[in-house]
Amino acid sequence: MSNTISIRKGLDIRLVGEATTEIKDIPVSKTVCLSPADFHGLIPKMVVKEGASVKVGDTVFFDKKNEKVKFVSPASGTIKEIVRAEKRRIVQIIIESDSKQTCKKFKVKKISDTTRDEMLDLLMESGIWPSVKQRPLDIIADPSNEPKGIFVSSFDSSPLAPDYSFILGEQMEQVQMGLNALNLLAEGKVHLSSRPNSAFSKMENVKHHTITGSHPAGNIGTQIHHIDPVNKGEFVWCINIQDVAAIGKLLQTGTVDAKKCIAITGSEISSPTYLNIHAGSSMSDILKDNVKGENVRYISGNVLTGDQKSIDDYIGYYHNQVTVIPEGNEYKFFLTTGWLGLGFDKFSNSRLFPTFLLPKSKKFVLDTNTNGEERAFVVTGELEKVFPFDILPMHLTKAAITDDIDGMENLGIYEVAPEDFALCEYVCTTKINIQEKIRQGLDLIASECM
Numbered sequence: 001m002s003n004t005i006s007i008r009k010g011l012d013i014r015l016v017g018e019a020t021t022e023i024k025d026i027p028v029s030k031t032v033c034l035s036p037a038d039f040h041g042l043i044p045k046m047v048v049k050e051g052a053s054v055k056v057g058d059t060v061f062f063d064k065k066n067e068k069v070k071f072v073s074p075a076s077g078t079i080k081e082i083v084r085a086e087k088r089r090i091v092q093i094i095i096e097s098d099s100k101q102t103c104k105k106f107k108v109k110k111i112s113d114t115t116r117d118e119m120l121d122l123l124m125e126s127g128i129w130p131s132v133k134q135r136p137l138d139i140i141a142d143p144s145n146e147p148k149g150i151f152v153s154s155f156d157s158s159p160l161a162p163d164y165s166f167i168l169g170e171q172m173e174q175v176q177m178g179l180n181a182l183n184l185l186a187e188g189k190v191h192l193s194s195r196p197n198s199a200f201s202k203m204e205n206v207k208h209h210t211i212t213g214s215h216p217a218g219n220i221g222t223q224i225h226h227i228d229p230v231n232k233g234e235f236v237w238c239i240n241i242q243d244v245a246a247i248g249k250l251l252q253t254g255t256v257d258a259k260k261c262i263a264i265t266g267s268e269i270s271s272p273t274y275l276n277i278h279a280g281s282s283m284s285d286i287l288k289d290n291v292k293g294e295n296v297r298y299i300s301g302n303v304l305t306g307d308q309k310s311i312d313d314y315i316g317y318y319h320n321q322v323t324v325i326p327e328g329n330e331y332k333f334f335l336t337t338g339w340l341g342l343g344f345d346k347f348s349n350s351r352l353f354p355t356f357l358l359p360k361s362k363k364f365v366l367d368t369n370t371n372g373e374e375r376a377f378v379v380t381g382e383l384e385k386v387f388p389f390d391i392l393p394m395h396l397t398k399a400a401i402t403d404d405i406d407g408m409e410n411l412g413i414y415e416v417a418p419e420d421f422a423l424c425e426y427v428c429t430t431k432i433n434i435q436e437k438i439r440q441g442l443d444l445i446a447s448e449c450m
Contacts, residue, residue, distance in 0.1 A: 003227075009386055010157075010214035013215070017324075027285075030285070031097065033093065036071075036092075038318065043063065045063075046061045047059045056104060057104035057256040069124055074280045077097040092314075103255035106255065108254045120143050128250060135236050148235065149189040151227070152240075153220050155193075155195050155211075160263065165199045174246075191227055195211065217388075259279075260276075261276050262274065262322060263320065266323040267324075268296045271290055297325050300322060301316060306321070326366075326368070347364040377397075386427055396416070400444075414445075418442075
């Protein structure tokens with residue numbers, strides 16, 4: 001029996017450049033990257049040295065705080081370079097791939113014959129565990145904590161997001177095996193959220209929840225808040241539906257499937273589509289001959305929460321999408337496209353521009369220009385319109401800015417992650433980087449209260 005939840009607050013940003021329903025395969029990149037910077041708060045300890053040979057699934061480094069949490073190579077080949085920053089901090093491990101793509105074999109058993117501890121050890125040894133994140137703090141889940149539930153969202157509502165029903169249409173068996181494995185870790189408390197009439201609504205051994213409404217309806221934080229909120233001292237785990245399928249493949253084959261399907265999107269993409277790639281692939285190989293202009297912003301992820309990259313960089317570990325949009329650093333004539341223009345080409349969450357009269361099917365080409373600089377943080381009521389939590393976003397943000405620990409705890413910091421404030425950051429006229437402030441607040445809570 002499905003529980004239907006209607007999200008009444010939010011905003012769908014309608015952008016040009018949605019991926020077509022076609023999946024293409026590309027060869028493994030000449031070099032792939034495993035970046036400790038993708039894992040917030042991680043202190044890596046290297047296992048291999050430059051020049052060492054690795055297989056898919058071989059351990060490259062582990063978490064210094066918990067040696068059982070391992071990070072494995074997404075491709076077979078040779079460790080080409082270990083890139084370090086200030087104080088010898090490791091920021092990238094570059095792996096030169098070979099043509100064989102040999103995989104390390106792991107010992108697996110039937111789920112019915114596997115204990116919880118054995119499943120945890122398998123997921124950590126195979127390097128899939130970093131895909132499991134926890135609330136509070138939005139970091140890699142601590143396997144020593146007992147979660148009160150595991151949450152899986154089968155859809156993404158962010159701008160130009162990939163369609164997981166399409167991507168995983170032929171992998172439902174592996175998805176079910178992955179969900180069965182998660183049941184071992186949370187004593188049957190696995191929550192699966194889907195859109196109405198989703199293909200995932202037939203999954204077994206989960207508690208189904210049907211979600212309707214605008215973005216951020218697909219955010220796991222929104223779903224947790226409306227299903228089973230997190231209180232101080234409690235933990236919940238969450239994982240992407242593609243990573244659930246990866247667990248199923250591991251149990252089925254005994255090897256790590258380092259491939260995943262991503263959406264190539266954005267108005268500056270010539271042919272928006274889906275690509276099967278290896279994790280950590282280079283942006284140049286992913287976007288080869290598929291970008292219209294030169295003055296563009298490359299984003300690993302979506303436009304609200306993704307990371308800015310260069311064409312010579314690599315896709316992020318947690319990202320299932322690459323977006324390319326115009327860079328907003330060109331002057332606009334104030335009478336036509338500037339602040340005195342009529343705004344028929346502008347998208348707005350308010351009725352400032354006449355485009356609110358156009359049909360909802362109208363899509364827009366937006367650039368990165370913030371149309372203003374950071375200014376005084378004043379109460380406008382804008383944030384509350386797009387924030388579907390029973391939390392005061394303006395007050396919580398102010399508490400995070402001022403390092404007010406008591407204020408953050410009383411206002412619900414344990415429930416949220418930076419991505420939950422992405423829309424707030426988009427609509428806020430003060431131009432403050434709210435996601436960054438929330439992350440700083442979470443780091444303070446982690447150091448002082450956890």
